[in-house]
Amino acid sequence: xxxxxxSGGGLVQTGGSLxxxxxxxxxxxxxxxxxxxxxxxxxxxxxxxTINWSGSSSWSRMSVEGRFTVSRDNTKNMxxxxxxxLQPTDTGTYFCAAASAVDWTKRYFDPSLSDFQDWGEGxxxxxxx
Numbered sequence: 001x002x003x004x005x006x007s008g009g010g011l012v013q014t015g016g017s018l019x020x021x022x023x024x025x026x027x028x029x030x031x032x033x034x035x036x037x038x039x040x041x042x043x044x045x046x047x048x049x050t051i052n053w054s055g056s057s058s059w060s061r062m063s064v065e066g067r068f069t070v071s072r073d074n075t076k077n078m079x080x081x082x083x084x085x086l087q088p089t090d091t092g093t094y095f096c097a098a099a100s101a102v103d104w105t106k107r108y109f110d111p112s113l114s115d116f117q118d119w120g121e122g123x124x125x126x127x128x129x
Contacts, residue, residue, distance in 0.1 A: 002026035002118045006096050009123030016086050020123055022079040022096030027118070029077040030054070033099045033108070035116060036070065036081050038092040038125075048094070049081065050108045053101040059109040064090075086127035093122040 008020040022034070036048040049060040049070035058070045069082040079096055097116035099106075106115045 004120035
């Protein structure tokens with residue numbers, strides 16, 4: 001049984017930093033593409049970042065480039081999002097998603113929600129002044 005669990009969310013001041021984590025079990029982690037998505041307070045879902053199976057390449061939306069860094073540790077089945085210089089517009093629930101790299105023929109930049117088969121419950125991040 002696949003389990004995806006996000007953690008590390010919280011409330012930070014504008015300009016602050018936070019690192020959210022995603023623990024994955026029940027699958028061969030290094031066979032999976034991983035991504036972060038955000039659900040905004042207005043219930044819009046935005047793609048944030050994608051990382052390939054090895055961690056050698058990653059892609060992020062323009063609004064977080066230079067502020068957010070995505071990474072993974074395949075020895076620990078962990079996936080991370082380091083968020084710096086947080087803005088109120090970054091507020092939302094952050095979801096971790098997994099998709100088989102073996103079958104991956106989609107784009108890494110701005111993939112569709114439906115490209116991912118396994119999702120966590122999300123972790124809330126709030127940036128406020």
